[in-house]
Amino acid sequence: MSAQNQLDQRMSFMRFDHKDRAALRAAKPVIDAEINGALDAFYAQVRAFPETRKMFSSDAHISNAQGRQASHWRRLATAEYGVDYQGDVARIGKAHAVIGLEPRWYIGGYALVAEKLIRAMVEKRAKGLFANAKNDADLADGLVALNKAVMLDMDLAISTYLELLQDERDQLEAERASAEQRQADAVRAVGDALSRLAAGDLSARVDGALSPEFVSLKSDFDQAAAALAEAMGAVDRATRGIRSGADEIASAADDLAMRSEQQAATLEQTAAAVEQLTSTVAKTAQSAREVSSRVGEAATEAQRSGAVVTRAAEAMSQIESSSNQVNHILGVIDEIAFQTNLLALNAGVEAARAGDAGKGFAVVAQEVRALAQRSAEAAKEIKSLISDSSRQVGEGVELVRQTGDALRGIVDKVGAIDSLVNEIAASANEQASALTEVNSAVGQLDQVTQRNTAMAQRSTDATRALRAEAADLANHVGGFRIGSTAPAQRYAEPEHPVHAARAKVAAFARPGR
Template identity: 25%
Template sequence: MNNSLKKQLGIYFAVILAAIILGGSIVVYGIYDIYRLNKEQKVLMESSVTTLKSATGHLEWIDNLNISINTGSEFTGKLDPSACLFGQWLDSQDIDQIENEEIKAQLMKIIPLHEMIHHKGGDIIELIETDREAAYSIYVGEMVPTVDSIVESLNLISQEYEGMASHYGEKLEKDILWTIATAAGVIILILIAVAAVARKITREAIDPVLDVTNAIFELEKGNLSIDISSDRENEFGYMINSLSRAVKNIGSYVKDIDSIMSQMEQGNFDVELDRDFTGDFAAIKNSINGFAGNISQTLSNVSMASENVNMGAGQVSMTSQMVASGTSSQTELVDNLIGLTSEISADAENNNSSLSQAAVLFDETVQFMDRGNHEMANLSSAMDEINDTSQEIKKIVKTIEEIAFQTNILALNAAIEAARAGTAGKGFSVVADEVRNLAVKTAEAVNITVSLIENSTSAAEKGDHYARSTREVIEEISQKSGTVLETINQVAKASSKQTEAVSEINKDIEEIAGLIQTMASSSEEAAATSEELSTQTDILNDLIAQFRLKN
């Protein structure tokens, strides 16, 4: 692509970049020159101001010396030539580097005179103390003319520096104007170049893209009759022309496919796409040709299968009639078998009912025995409690017996003490006798109670022994009864299973009878269906004959 848009835009951008670099360099150089000239002008102006101030300073210096001579006041000026403003300025200057010959000549003239007046000033200050008139004479004859000459030279130097600064100022103004004009020109050229590039991009890129976009919108709607072309010899021109060729190729493919499909719609499958389809369309061509061949082969196979089905339908009709006649005799045998199984099932159900009632009665007996066992357990527990209570009563009776014994001893001691007391203790002796009698009766009652409690305890122990023995017997009977009940339940379950098995056999026989009847009906229906199927295969063959198939 000699006229590649990418290459053209690259050239445009390269030119713009070169213009920016060149213009920028010129502008930067102009700014640097402005900075340099401004710096030089500033130095010149500072030098002009410094020399002018030095001239004024030396006039003040000489005037101060005059006042000191005439009035005898202290001299406040500087006597060191390097300490004054001009001397400091001279130290910062390199006279050999000064290009202005007039300035250089005036400085060479001033330097010795400047040193001379500062040294002479020192001499005059010392001479004031001894000879004021001589000091004044030197001041008027030598110092004043010399200072005037120095001031005149400094004024000339200041004027030269001012003139040079003015010259640099004019040049600075010209450079600023030239730099601004150059920058403006570069900006204008860049804007013109950018506008040209934008116009180029719009004309060569954006407009073709819009054309392609509109064409794609039409393709999206299914419109293959669009007409799009371009005479541009760049990427977008080639893209548009390629799209146009692609749309035309697709349109021709669609027309060929539509023609083939129309023929197949009318029943003609003896067709084939013979033109070349490129790219992914080759697969579509192969699919259509394969579809037509497969349909032809399938319909041929269906026609052959239909003939075979027609022949088989006749055979099925004959077989069905034979099966229908054989099922009638089987139905009579099955009816007799159903009667026998019904009687067996009734006997099994009666047996199962009797076993169920026996199991219920025996289960109730076992429950009563469990209740008796529970009551005997309660009785044994009560006997244990009576035995425990008897033991506690024994302890209480023993305590009462001990109390009676102690009471008897106390009564005996009281009787002894009453006897000792004589007549005074008679009343107390009577009480002691009564207490002793009460103690004796209590001891007798305790003995009787102990005897009764021992008899009761013995009877309770015997009752507990008999209750435990009875409980063990009842538990053993209950266990045996449980075994008998389990056996009755197992027999009942076996009888129930037998009844269920007989019932299932009866159901199976009934289902067999139903199947035999169904088979008989199905045989008759199959015979009718076979005849109908034969008729339908004839119709199917007539329909297939309407299609044009490949050989």
């Protein structure tokens, strides 16, 4: 149905016939005269409400709209509703749709303008200004015609507004359907790629071309998948590195545990040896103290012996002096014996001269001479004995002197030995004290080594757990396909060769080894 036919149908339905159109043309002078004032009141109301004021950018915009509205109302009053009128109404409806003027404000505007026009027509009728109005029926016809014209114009404008809205809705619906189809295509393509990705294929990409609004989604997905593949590759490489590092750490930890156990065993033996050495040094110190005491006693005895030897030397010197005196006396006796012998010899000579009278005296002289000879011989023998005794006493004195010198040397050496023994005893005491501290330090070191051994064992256990976790992670990563490469190799936990050596170390660390 054409636009004109639709307009005729509307006018027919509301019985807007030639009579109403004639009545409207009769009221045109009033409408032409009052329309500007009515529009002034309407746009004043538009300015008063923020909801309608914001639809106009400026007062000039409002003035322009008011001028077009005045022209439209004057054309409406002609009751000529042809192509020009319909185009004018369509433009108004489109303008309202463009600025977002909702029907409630548009209808309110018709009410305000119609109010002014109706009042003006009534007031004009009261003043008799309707030249061809013979009665109130003419006024009623004019008001009815104005009402129908306003309703028709409002219907056409709102219909245009609604048609534009419907066109927009249809366009939006078509765009929505198209967007849904494009979205469905994009979702299907992305879903296929996600399915492949969920299956572990990290080389999955969104296949085919997507609509422009989903190009960024395709690009983001492909980049995310590539980044995920790269990250998973890095995880795989890192897992291999972790496993390799864990193997090295495990080997080092096992070696550390083995060495710690060896060190613990060595420290245990060292502790026992140091303890035994400490006991031995303590005994040595005690023995050195006893030796020092004995040496002190020997030094005292040697000093006493030196004093005795000194007194013996003095006594021997006195004996030697006495022997010299005796030897001198013997010399006197020998001289006396010699003189006595001479006297006896002279007496014998004189007795011989005396004859018989001197025989008795001769016998006495002979006896005296014999006694003098025996005295001389005895003195000679005594002198010889005294000489031997003096010689032996001299040798004794020399021996006593040498003995005294030797005893003094012995005393000096015993003193030196006593000093050395005291130093040895002090050193032994210091060594015993130092060895006690060493023994304590070795004991603490043994405890630390035991703790280190336990920590090394825990480190070994943690490293084994890390290796197991790395192997498990590698197996999980192995389920993904990265690019064109095959799935990563799955790992199995190997038996480390160091583990067998730990039994030997434990056997080595046992007592009695």
